[in-house]
Amino acid sequence: xxxxxxxxxxxxxxxxxxxxxxxxxxxxxxxxxxxxxxxxxxxxxxxxxxxxxxxxxx
Numbered sequence: 689x690x691x692x693x694x695x696x697x698x699x700x701x702x703x704x705x706x707x708x709x710x711x712x713x714x715x716x717x718x719x720x721x722x723x724x725x726x727x728x729x730x731x732x733x734x735x736x737x738x739x740x741x742x743x744x745x746x
Contacts, residue, residue, distance in 0.1 A: 689719035690729055 691700040704710035721729075 689716060689721045690726065692717065693721055693726055 691697050702713050
């Protein structure tokens, strides 16, 4: 849900190793996060964006 709502993401890539994971992922596509939920995610799961590494393009 977060990936689909994130404007910096142009194409989410779904990954699953088995049918159960695939079905869970498909169900997750139905979730809509509130603005408050989206704002809270970086506080509990801080991270760095792949693709903004200064090594790219050298």
